[in-house]
Amino acid sequence: MSKKHQARPDGLAYSTNKDFFDDYTPEQEDRETLPKDRQKLRVMLDSRQRAGKTVTVVSGFEGSAADLEALGKQLKTKCGAGGTVKDGQIIVQGDYKTKIISWLLEWGYKNTK
DSSP: OOTTSOOOTTSOOOOSOTTGGGGOOGGGGOOOOOOGGGOEEEEEEEOTTTTTOOEEEEEOOOSOHHHHHHHHHHHHHHHTOOEEEETTEEEEESOOHHHHHHHHHHTTOOEEO
């Protein structure tokens, strides 16, 4: 399908009812961010499908995409490294696992491993 005519997640692509699509917005996935002490963040190293380069992956964040982006930016700045935020994960280029865990614990993310 072209970008102009994207299907809904339930598979429906066309309806004659002009109000049918009014209730659907792709940004509905944004939800309220849990407090820092209730977040269950997991920090791990990964080098699969990355041409042998190691990255640090932070997963398990529950909350809005904007808050995840903000945390990702904070971690990348603190590490002085590049990276990205996608698919609900923060990916930082390089081996920063121990540093990231200590920073997250320092910032109040108590349930971090």
